[in-house]
Amino acid sequence: MSAPATWTIPEVRAALDARRISARELVKDFYTRIEQRNPELNIFLALSPERAYAQADKIDAAIAAGDALPTLAGVPVAIKDVISTHGIPTTCGSRILQGYRPPYDATAVERLERSGAIILGKTNCDEFAMGSSNENSAYGPVRNPVAPDHVPGGSSGGSAAAVAANLSVAALGTDTGGSIRQPGSFCGVPALNPSYGRVSRYGLIAYASSLDRIGPLTRTVRDAAIVMSVIAGRDPRDSTSASVSVPDYAAGLKQSLHGLRIGIPDDYFGEGIDPEVRKKVEAGIALLEKLGCRRISIRMPNTDYAIAAYYIIATAEASSNLARYDGVRYGPRVPGATLIETYQKTRGRGFGAEVKRRIVLGTYVLSAGYYDAYYLKGQKVRTLIARDFRDAFQKVDAIVTPTSPVPAFRLGERTANPLQMYLADIYTVTGSLAGVPGISVPSGKTSAGLPVGLQIYGPAFGEDRVLQIAHAFEQAGGNDL
Numbered sequence: 001m002s003a004p005a006t007w008t009i010p011e012v013r014a015a016l017d018a019r020r021i022s023a024r025e026l027v028k029d030f031y032t033r034i035e036q037r038n039p040e041l042n043i044f045l046a047l048s049p050e051r052a053y054a055q056a057d058k059i060d061a062a063i064a065a066g067d068a069l070p071t072l073a074g075v076p077v078a079i080k081d082v083i084s085t086h087g088i089p090t091t092c093g094s095r096i097l098q099g100y101r102p103p104y105d106a107t108a109v110e111r112l113e114r115s116g117a118i119i120l121g122k123t124n125c126d127e128f129a130m131g132s133s134n135e136n137s138a139y140g141p142v143r144n145p146v147a148p149d150h151v152p153g154g155s156s157g158g159s160a161a162a163v164a165a166n167l168s169v170a171a172l173g174t175d176t177g178g179s180i181r182q183p184g185s186f187c188g189v190p191a192l193n194p195s196y197g198r199v200s201r202y203g204l205i206a207y208a209s210s211l212d213r214i215g216p217l218t219r220t221v222r223d224a225a226i227v228m229s230v231i232a233g234r235d236p237r238d239s240t241s242a243s244v245s246v247p248d249y250a251a252g253l254k255q256s257l258h259g260l261r262i263g264i265p266d267d268y269f270g271e272g273i274d275p276e277v278r279k280k281v282e283a284g285i286a287l288l289e290k291l292g293c294r295r296i297s298i299r300m301p302n303t304d305y306a307i308a309a310y311y312i313i314a315t316a317e318a319s320s321n322l323a324r325y326d327g328v329r330y331g332p333r334v335p336g337a338t339l340i341e342t343y344q345k346t347r348g349r350g351f352g353a354e355v356k357r358r359i360v361l362g363t364y365v366l367s368a369g370y371y372d373a374y375y376l377k378g379q380k381v382r383t384l385i386a387r388d389f390r391d392a393f394q395k396v397d398a399i400v401t402p403t404s405p406v407p408a409f410r411l412g413e414r415t416a417n418p419l420q421m422y423l424a425d426i427y428t429v430t431g432s433l434a435g436v437p438g439i440s441v442p443s444g445k446t447s448a449g450l451p452v453g454l455q456i457y458g459p460a461f462g463e464d465r466v467l468q469i470a471h472a473f474e475q476a477g478g479n480d481l
Contacts, residue, residue: 003029007169009075009223016063016074023056023063023074027118030076034120034167041143043161045081046089047121052076055118071230073116078168080159081122082129083214084203085109088119092205093127093137093155096350097331106203107238108172108214108231115230120168123158127352128322129174129207131155132182132424135415136354143411146188146451150408153183156217160187163217170218170227174204176211177310178404178428181440184217185403185453188442188479190470191217192224193428195461196435197242199228200235208317209240211310211432221441221471225249228463244461252464253471258292260469263396267303268427273405280452281402283481284443284473288400291472298392298399302384303430307422309385310429312365312378318355319362325350357418382433389434393459398469401427403440403453427455437463441470444481454478 003021004011015021031049038044059074079085082092084102091097105113113119126136134142134157144152145165152161156173160183163171173180175193184191192215199214206212216227232246264285269278289295327333327346334345351359365374392399404424414421431438436457443454454473458466 006166006219008219009072009169009226012075012169013069013073016059016069019063023059023118024053026074027052027056027076027120030120030167037165037167040148041145041161041165042140043123043142043158043165043167044078044121045091045093045124045139048085048088048119051088052118052120055113059116070114070116071226072112075117075169076120077112077117078120078123078159078162078171079109080156080171080173081125082174082205083109083172084205085119085122088122090122090205092129093125093139094350094352094355095138095332096325096346099332100330102203104203107200107235109203111231123162123171125158126155127355128205128318129155129176129179130318130354130358132178132421133414134158134183135411136352138352141411144187144408147408147449150410150450151186153186153408155179157183159217160184160189160191163187163189163219170216170223172214173217175213175215175432176208176314177432178425180215180217181428181438181453181455182404182425184440185451186408188445188451189217189219190221190224190439190441190474191215192228192439192463192467193431193437194228194232194463195437197240198232198244198437198461198463200238200241202235202237206321208314209321210317211314221439221467221474222250222253224439225253225467225471228467242461247464249464249467252468255468256292257288257469257472260293260398261296261396262288262293263296263298263392263399265298265300265303265399265401267300268401272423272426273402274407276446277402277405277407277452280444280446280481281454284454284478285400287476287478287481288469288473291476296396298396300388300392300430302381302388305381306385306430306433307426309378309381310425310433311361311422312374313382315358315362316366316375317362318358319366322355322359354418385430386434389431389436389457398465399457401455401457403427403455407446407450407452431457436460437466439466439470441473442479444479
């Protein structure tokens with residue numbers, strides 16, 4: 001049969017079960033799509049056809065034998081290039097890791113493959129996940145499939161674009177301050193950032209260890225729920241993963257929203273939000289009210305300090321995490337007359353401008369005389385922001401906000417102004433600092449045809465509630481507002 005333009009996870013399973021298509025044929029179709037569109041969009045940095053076809057053949061053999069299939073059997077998946085994949089190049093979008101092939105898989109990748117998923121390859125991203133537009137990759141920017149002269153968001157722009165362009169059914173991204181949700185918003189696909197500790201970080205190449213999380217970008221909210229049930233859960237190899245039971249997220253999607261209290265923070269609708277974004281998000285809130293939710297106005301008083309606190313904490317952790325890239329253990333080496341000169345030359349040529357900027361800032365805020373003035377204060381503000389969320393969830397079941405104050409902007413529009421770029425994360429960094437789950441779900445488009453994202457926050461380990469609301473919103477036509 002000729003493969004449809006779009007697939008969801010249940011549709012893949014139904015087609016395989018009915019033998020309308022084989023897993024090998026499906027993989028071949030996706031690689032044909034990638035061959036056709038990747039030169040224009042620059043989504044994939046590396047492909048893994050041998051691994052993909054080997055997994056597809058296992059699935060086809062299981063079908064032929066009449067065996068029961070695992071949850072994600074035959075589903076083509078893309079992996080962000082900061083997540084380790086055994087034998088597949090993993091560069092973090094940086095020249096300092098050019099040619100690096102990890103000797104192991106990340107736990108999330110292991111769990112996907114164990115559940116039958118087929119790894120197509122690695123997606124482009126901002127270097128070491130540092131960016132909001134995917135323009136910081138050493139291998140060139142990703143283009144937004146919705147509007148190729150616009151950015152796809154960052155840093156998981158390649159993963160969001162892969163799903164939006166129908167080059168994978170699902171993708172894994174990572175989120176430090178909004179890097180799953182904001183690209184999901186810009187590309188018009190559901191994008192879930194789980195609670196900190198819900199998904200193992202083993203095999204995730206660190207940017208900011210107390211903030212980094214792995215989560216799914218998918219065609220539908222149901223697909224995100226299915227992927228989450230596979231990748232979530234305690235991992236003994238990651239001491240920060242939580243020993244909290246993992247529910248069947250997909251099974252809880254159909255519950256009614258009647259009587260749920262949704263908090264609308266006035267602080268998220270102030271100056272700086274694009275009028276069309278505001279209009280679409282307010283229409284989304286009205287739709288949730290029609291579905292039975294009760295709107296409650298709340299205050300998140302420390303929101304104004306979130307960007308400053310985030311960029312102090314994240315850059316400080318980046319300064320420590322990226323110290324290991326010295327040209328000695330892995331990655332290219334630029335020889336110097338002394339060891340120090342080798343370090344300097346290797347890092348000078350291997351790291352891009354944004355990574356250098358964040359390392360310098362992080363080193364500064366950790367240095368003697370400035371630690372208390374900056375880093376310690378940043379951590380105190382983080383505690384206040386987490387308290388804002390904790391207090392809010394005493395009054396409401398979920399919090400609804402815009403995902404981004406603006407729709408996708410044009411390539412090159414903000415590269416000369418890093419501060420303007422950083423401010424695009426204002427609505428996502430708060431949840432990142434608090435460690436709570438959040439999902440961006442499409443909420444219509446602007447008059448220029450650019451997607452708008454509506455963000456739903458839940459309490460820690462409340463992914464089931466977040467997914468339930470997002471699914472109901474999607475099913476009620478939220479995408480088309």
